[in-house]
Amino acid sequence: MASLHGDLSHLLPLTYKQTITAWLEEDCPSFDYGGFVVGEAEGEAKLLGKSKGIVAGVPFFNEVFSQLGCTVEWNVKEGDPVETITTCAVVRGPMRKILLGERVALNILARCSGIATKTNALLTILRSHSWNGILAGTRKTTPGFRLVEKYGILVGGADPHRHDLSSMTMLKDNHIWACHNKSQSTTPTTIAAAIPAAIAAARAAAGFSTKIEVECRSVEEAHAAIAAGADIIMLDNFSAADVAGAAKLLKDEWTAKGKARGTFLIEVSGGLNEGNAAQFAAEDVDILSTSSIHQGVGIVDFSLKVALR
Structure with missing residues (x-):
């Protein structure tokens, strides 16, 4: 950054x-x-x-x-x-x-x-491991004090991430299943299969100027999100051992399909702190997000x- x-x-x-x-x-x-x-x-x-x-x-x-x-x-x-x-x-x-x-x-x-x-x-710590990606906060802020907390993150040299629900569209598993249930369809039966419809609905509402991020718990879900046009793929609660391989696989496979590197970003989140964040700082990871820099x-x-x- x-x-x-x-x-x-x-x-x-x-x-x-x-x-x-x-x-x-x-x-x-x-x-x-x-x-x-x-x-x-x-x-x-x-x-x-x-x-x-x-x-x-x-x-x-x-x-x-x-x-x-x-x-x-x-x-x-x-x-x-x-x-x-x-x-x-x-x-x-x-x-x-x-x-x-x-x-x-x-x-x-x-x-x-x-x-x-x-x-x-x-x-x-992250820079000492030669990782040049983006360190970001989260939306886990104190009600009424968010502006001060986000400001502190900026002064500390990191990215504040989205400030509120209007800043970006982030689709978590609950959003995807709720979108699927709203359609009252008998299919799909997995999060991965339900992702395209959720992204399409988000894009129709938010338009071209708002980024869409999708929380993915597997490589299968990440592939589905990228195929449907997500701007940011969040690999949520992946182990440190799995992150580097998953991020590289996604970047390599989609580059081979003609999607230019950088067309989508890969964010890693879930339990990151000073003691373990460097383990997730892989070359193909663009963003590490954590509430440990502002919560508690x-x-x-x-x-x-x-x-x-």
Whole structure:
């Protein structure tokens, strides 16, 4: 995957600002008792990185304090590695507002940075094995927090994969059987035989501009999906020993039939993590997708400390 250059905040939809507003309202739905003690005097607080990791989530952190009338001056750039202890930024503004945004901003930054750090660690492992394919996340994200998690994956150097059900058509076994049952036909009797009708229905609805991916549990199903025009073949829960042979076989056989290499992509998914992903990084595998880089991932620890006068 080519490196993504430029300011990633330019990717964000305007709706992320509304989300930040909602999170601030959730954290202080009525009286701010601690803020009453502090008052509106101007002050500053240092953002300290307390554990090693990669900084991610800067636009969200900035927006929290922007909405509260504060400014943030960064000493590090997004995507930079930080050591313990690093002064990453200084927040300035009314003390009550700094402390009002503190926990929301830190929670976002810690989680997003944790995802970027985990993503980069797995990507580094794969590159060390001379695999130049695409590492991708999945749609197993936290409701309400998906944009931040996908953003963290991007900062970490991987592909976020589809953002939602509208981003791409992914046909799993349930979709294929449900499509077959809807037709009330007595045939076919296998997933492989039912795949063409499901792909045809998806293509009719999604049109030429939307990619279609099919989850395949066997080489037979993969052949059926390729023949029916799928753009991406997901080899799901194949063993490491079987992946390389299956991917090569599919690429070789369809190239021999006149289908140019690269016409379809092969994705491998199912239980991949730092301990085993390199075993699946075969030459003919284009994409490795895993939720291990964003689901249940630890944080990078940050704190905000008020500067003493």
